[in-house]
Amino acid sequence: MSNGRLMGDSKGGGKGGGKGGVKAGERGGGLRRGLSLWASQSRDEARELRRTAEEAGLVTIADAPDREHVTVQGTLKTVTLRPRGGVPALEAELYDGSGTILVIWLGRRRIAGIFPGRQIRVEGRIGVHSDTRIIYNPRYELRS
Numbered sequence: 001m002s003n004g005r006l007m008g009d010s011k012g013g014g015k016g017g018g019k020g021g022v023k024a025g026e027r028g029g030g031l032r033r034g035l036s037l038w039a040s041q042s043r044d045e046a047r048e049l050r051r052t053a054e055e056a057g058l059v060t061i062a063d064a065p066d067r068e069h070v071t072v073q074g075t076l077k078t079v080t081l082r083p084r085g086g087v088p089a090l091e092a093e094l095y096d097g098s099g100t101i102l103v104i105w106l107g108r109r110r111i112a113g114i115f116p117g118r119q120i121r122v123e124g125r126i127g128v129h130s131d132t133r134i135i136y137n138p139r140y141e142l143r144s
Contacts (some may be wrong), residue, residue: 053098
């Protein structure tokens with residue numbers, strides 16, 4: 001039976017706003033802790049990726065010069081099939097803790113071992129198109 005009040009009404013006993021609801025100091029505590037943990041893990045991952053690139057004697061993506069032959073390594077964040085001019089193109093976003101670069105294999109729909117989260121080392125010439133740094137058809141080595 002209803003007493004005429006809506007759940008969450010300031011005079012009701014629901015969990016919405018008002019006296020019967022969640023206190024302001026309690027809201028977002030779990031979310032805040034989760035975001036803090038996620039950010040901490042992201043910083044740790046970035047630091048580890050930069051460290052492994054430096055130990056291997058490689059340049060970081062942020063420091064890699066445009067229009068020069070480079071070798072960089074990192075983690076594939078995204079892998080997408082996106083046709084370019086009617087030709088299939090496999091695009092992957094490579095992240096090494098210092099920055100990202102787009103890696104594109106023209107004429108490929110898929111490459112075995114290329115998937116998000118995979119560690120990879122690529123070698124090629126960095127070009128810039130619409131303010132995006134790209135390496136087309138790089139040589140690559142799958143890492144463990």
